Amino acid sequence: MKHPKELRRIFSISAHIDHGKSTTADYLLSKAGLMSAETAGEKRMTDSDEEEQERGITIFTTVVILSYEYETTDAEGNTREDTYLFQINDTPGHLSFTGEVSRALRGSDGALILVDALEGMMTQTETNIQLAVGEERCKPVLFINKVDRLISELRLEPEDVFGKLNIIASQVNNMIKKLAPPELKKEWAISFKKNSIAIGSAKDGWAFTVEILKQRGLEPKDVFQKYADDDKAWLRANLPLDDALLRMVIQHIPNPGTSQKYKIPAIWKGDLESEIGQSLLNCDPEGPLLGMITKIFIDPRTKRATLIGRVFSGTLRKDDLLFLVNRRQKHKIKRLGVMEITDILEVPSIPAGNLFAIFGFVCPAGESFYRDGFAVEGFEKISYAAEPVVSRAIAAKKAADMSKLGEVVSTWIMADPTASYEMDPKTKKIVLQGIDPLQIEILISRIDEQVSLNVSDPVIVHRETITQKSATFTTKSNNSHNRITLYVERIPDGVAQALREDKISPYMERKERARTISEASDEQWDNKFARGYWAHSDTNMLIEDSKGVQRLDRIKEFIIQAWITFTRKATLAGEPLTNCVFIITDATVHVDPAHTGVTEIVSMMSSACNLSYLSAKPRLLEPMMKIEIKMPEDYVGALTGLLSQKRGIIQEISERGGSTILKAIIPTVETLDLADDIRGATAGRGFFGYTFERFDDVPGHLLDKTVESIRLRNELNPQVPTASTWERFIYKTSR
Structure with a gap:
């Protein structure tokens, strides 16, 4: 090399x-x-x-x-x-x-x-x-x-x-x-x-x-x-x-030396005048080590994972102990080489400006690393133009395989960070989420090769959000010794985008994070307000804007825990929340820790979230896909009729290379059987692809039915709760 x-x-x-x-x-x-x-x-x-x-x-x-x-x-x-x-x-x-x-x-x-x-x-x-x-x-x-x-x-x-x-x-x-x-x-x-x-x-x-x-x-x-x-x-x-x-x-x-002079400023936000900055710009093999994992290759036969990536600065050696920037872990290399389709050709070292292959540990694709003991700033996260909108639950057919299933799923999700997973605490099943049905189908097929699975039908994941700023609510704990006051409003679009792109992290230095949030808000939020950041979940944020509350740090983690739980399953239909900011303006924390336990604080915070959310006119959003279909001209009528039945909106019909190209926007929920429908409508001569486009409001005439259906699927009461459900938690001042 x-x-x-x-x-x-x-x-x-x-x-x-x-x-x-x-x-x-x-x-x-x-x-x-x-x-x-x-x-x-x-x-x-x-x-x-x-x-x-x-x-x-x-x-x-x-x-x-x-x-x-x-x-x-x-x-x-x-x-x-x-x-x-x-x-x-x-x-x-x-x-x-x-x-x-x-x-x-x-x-x-x-x-x-x-x-x-x-x-x-x-x-x-x-x-x-x-x-x-x-x-x-x-x-x-x-x-x-x-x-x-x-x-x-x-x-x-x-x-x-x-x-x-x-x-x-x-x-x-x-x-x-x-x-x-x-x-x-x-x-x-x-x-x-x-x-x-x-x-x-x-x-x-x-x-x-x-x-x-x-x-x-x-x-x-x-x-x-x-x-x-x-x-x-x-x-x-x-x-x-x-x-x-x-x-x-x-x-x-x-060549790599020329390319990195303009590539590095786009993918690395550190000080370009520093030693590592100059080494990156010059693709210097003698500089500090900094590289990135860009792919996890899982051998189709052995199922062993090999990490593939690039060295941008310094030289990677087979005896290196690497520090992973995002996971904050140390790992030793067992084999180092270059990838040749499915094989590793072993070499003792890989200098800057080369791709590499590592065997010995597994980490998510997109991870930055440096040589342990020589800390440097990692690369910008790779952005993906996609949202997880499809989910399927999986479980091992044999109870003895449940532990192995968790390990296998974790590895495949690390290989494809556009997918995600979580354990359903009720059913103990693993719920996979991805950008479309095909991605999830392929992922399940891979996992099933290693662990025999029971698989649920695909589910389209909606989103919930609000229309207006809520009223301010003060709720109390079960024992009435603690109180919290908050409201919810729409998060500025720029902040939501910064969260989506992982530009805001709980691990950032507080002043730097506040500056990033303020700039992303287009100065709607000043640095002082942004310093109140406590947590975020997807594109939602929790901010503490109270003054002089004593002992608040004692219950902070319980508050965050309750808030994150709420954002994952909001009040309207039990679907994930998007683009909301909850702002805590006051609180009372009992002096005795015996009265500030997790049960007391979680119920207090959960009720405040539900009450404020219901007063902000919640809305249900459905994911929309942009679809492109290629077919002979004779089938245009059949396809436009099919898409109309599926609430599709035709955007363009054009002729290209002897075929007709139809572009449309269609609700993701209507794509589950779309492949068979298109094959039927075009006698097998239609080919299509789709990609996530945006979230739209569920049409008014379908809203009640859709909400009820989703609530039943999420094992909730079919009736949407009202504010009276949490009325007993509302703190009322005495007169």
């Missing part, structure tokens, strides 16, 4: 589902000698998991290493041959696994964006460019794949083919210009002239840039003629796909 930094490239291959990522990766594997040239384009070797092969989609990011001999000629005609080392991530294209893409891009310096020439820009294409350019500062290059379809299926003339390709290039460029840092917009713009766009066919194994075509003395019409002659072998031999793509990557995707 001591290959010269200038001759190394780390990049991810990203695309919409079925646009040809894994087929393209096959040719790169063939170049590396990891598979035969004859099977390249057919085997999809990076889809090593059985379920990936069965479903025909990439689910997990796969890492590949290859070397490439690249020859250059200077102005005087002298030739030079250099050996480049590539570390490549083949990422999923399905919208359900966008988290895998985000984490792969965190460890990459560039992104090879694939677009189907027939279909053009699709939803996941846009998402990938947003993640690569806008969030992870990965320089893009473009491969327009499946050009053979324009030639063979649509039988377009050359000028019409290039017209379609120019439209795709223009669409990609518009997104790059919108998302790239101002100082990089011009440099990162892709163009045929700069050879940052390649066109070709992964299925047939050929591709070219303008430069390659000129060097070979060829013209586009020659490609058309070879298809007319049915001589695809000539194209593969004379315009090999791997050469075109790797040359483009060498010329346009930066």
Whole structure:
């Protein structure tokens, strides 16, 4: 791993589902000698998991290493041959696994964006460019794949083919210009002239840039003629796909040393002038160690977990004791190396600017680490454009497997932080939550391979929130010796977003946290008020704004415990609360600890939360998905009718590459049987993907029925409680 930094490239291959990522990766594997040239384009070797092969989609990011001999000629005609080392991530294209893409891009310096020439820009294409350019500062290059379809299926003339390709290039460029840092917009713009766009066919194994075509003395019409002659072998031999793509990557995707100069300020918020800051910017292998875990690979056969990530500063050594920044734990490395699809190639050390593989412990993907004893600030959390809106309960079929089940679930959730889980205290079942039904289905399938499961039907998780500021309530404990006064109101949007992005933490220094909260509130809250932060749960916050209350710290943890319990199951339907702030303005705490026990304080706080919440006009929100369906034009009528029945809102219907693309917004609850419905409505010729869009109010005519149904599901009385339920806890002053 001591290959010269200038001759190394780390990049991810990203695309919409079925646009040809894994087929393209096959040719790169063939170049590396990891598979035969004859099977390249057919085997999809990076889809090593059985379920990936069965479903025909990439689910997990796969890492590949290859070397490439690249020859250059200077102005005087002298030739030079250099050996480049590539570390490549083949990422999923399905919208359900966008988290895998985000984490792969965190460890990459560039992104090879694939677009189907027939279909053009699709939803996941846009998402990938947003993640690569806008969030992870990965320089893009473009491969327009499946050009053979324009030639063979649509039988377009050359000028019409290039017209379609120019439209795709223009669409990609518009997104790059919108998302790239101002100082990089011009440099990162892709163009045929700069050879940052390649066109070709992964299925047939050929591709070219303008430069390659000129060097070979060829013209586009020659490609058309070879298809007319049915001589695809000539194209593969004379315009090999791997050469075109790797040359483009060498010329346009930066080496780690160059990339980190602009990537680090976007993903690390420490002092750039400090020793570690300078080491990060310069990708210095001699500096302090700082790296990040970007993926957990769980071997399909052994089920052992391997951590994959990148060293950004310093050198990682096989005998290192690592300190995990977020988990605040120490772990020893047992094996260190680099990942090659499913195997670890062991090495003694990994310098900055390289991906690594570690075996010996497990931690969540997205964790930062440094060498124990040399503390430095960790990286920014990877943000995911998703909300957990689907849940399913699981339990081990054998009681003896319950302990093992907890360990297995924990490992898989660490591998995919866009999912979560909790133990239901009543049923003792584990409740999994994810961004859509497919993600949860895949997760359960993985867990079931290790522990035989009983699985509940999927449940759509709604949210509760308020419409207005509540009245202020003072409640008392059961023994009447303690009191608390509070109200609830909507949290500022900026603070909710900061919580969603994990920019606010209970572990932050108090003044720093207050400053962050105040800035996020758009100065609606000043620093003094923000210093009253006690806790947060999802996008809800608890703030203490009382004056001179004695002994309040004694009951603080009991108050927080009751409040968090309330936010997870609010009053209206027992669903999670969102975007609310509870503000404590006064309290009375008895001098004798015997009268301030957990039962007394929890009942007092819980009643205050329920009373204030009910007075703030609570609302029930349902998750909405953005769906994109590709189908033959003949089925548009059937699909629009189907979506109308499911409360869908059609946003756009367009023609692309001989297919009709329909985009709509649809309630998540209506997507549970959607796959079968779409197959039925299109005779199996409709393909779709969806992603979380937003939360909307449940329509008024459905509200009562929906609330009752959810309450029954949550094992609550079907009737929504009123303020009278907690009236006995209200503190009334004597007259």
